[in-house]
Amino acid sequence: MNSLSVAISFILTTIIYLFVCLKAWAGAFGIGSVTQYIGAITLLSHSLSKLLQTLGEMHNNTPYLKTVFEFLDIPHNMYKGSLTVEKRNDRKYEIEFRNVSFQYPNTNTYALRHVNIKFKIGQRLAVVGENGSGKTTFIKLLCRLYDPTEGEILLNGINIQKYNYNEYMSIFSIIFQDFKLLSFSLAENIATSTKYNEARVLKCLESAGFSERLKTLKEGITTCLYKDFDDKGIEISGGEAQKIAIARTLYKDAPFIILDEPTAALDPIAEYEIYSKFNEIIDDKTAIYISHRLSSCRFCDEIAVFDNGAVIQQGSHDSLMNHKDGKYYKLWHSQAQYYTE
Secondary structure (H helix, E strand, C coil), X not given: CHHHHHHXXXXXXXHHHHHHHHHHHCCCCCHHHHXXXXXXXXXXXXXXXXXXXXXXXXXXXXXXXXXXXXXXXCCCCCCCCCECCCCCXXXXXXXXXXXXEEECCCCCCEEEEEEEEECCCCCXXXXXXXXXXXXXXXXXXXXXXXXXXXXXXXXXXXXXXXXCHHHHHCCEEEECCCCXXXXXXXXXXXXXCCCCCHHHXXXXXXXXXXXXXXXXXCCHHHCEECCCCCCCCECCCHHHHHHHHHHHHHHXXXXXXXXXXXXXXXXXXXXXXXXXXXXXXXXXXXXXXXXXXXXXXHHCCEEEXXXXXXXXXXXXXXXXXXXXXXXXXXXXXHHHCCCCC
8 A cells, every 4th residue: 555655645746747747838727726726736646645654554553443342342241230339437447358259361370369358447458468469359359350259358348349330439448569650730630520629639739748849840740741742841750750650549539549559650759758657548438458578567556467368477576576486577677687787
């Protein structure tokens, strides 16, 4: 198609030049008209050439688009329920994992096995463990990205599969490790909408430790992130992006906040500032915190230690440290040795 577009453009342009020049030589019109006709027809030739190129690109992209649409058309067999999630001003939502096990498709290994855990209202729960211990799967089940293979997850005593899916998700505000910021304004990234409450955006940015950086932005919260759509857009560091993501999580104001490595890209001082006012930031919400930095667990009320898909220890930092033969004690000292003699 590209070759055809070039050939047609060349042949058409040659014919037009010959025709116009011969007509002008015969005295049909003046030199000014020659320029006008050649310019107009040359533009037409280029447009036809571009049309053929575009048709060729569409033809080449069709097989790839077919694959995308086939993926999007895969039926969603997850039962989404119909019960309405009770709207509570007191945030009295309780979630319980009752003998929950889970296997990923096409595998015989259990990612989680017989997990029993209950979230207390207003509690700060830390989920720790080595890679592959089941922490991420635990969060995926909580957010209904998957349904348990065995057992059940309860919200206020009712299986979460019976609730309307969208309403159930509305009680969670989540920041995953692979969060994305878009090339829109700072405020729109936080509110995830073109309509936002300015005072609330500013409060969330302050709570997330972004205030000092915000003071340097001439356009404030309307400053565009990145330069894809705005040459005046700003480039931000990984730590700044993480603070914006934390602010986005706070803006939703959901009763449950899930933080998956929320300070991994922050320097030690910024991390300390976040955790020193952790209770103020979370307020009366229930927070579930996943981290490999065990120093951050000291800010949490309860710690659940995962290993090989099971919760093998649970308690406060001090109580877990009293068990010197426990997994948490070993994980703690494996990190602490780099900071002590």
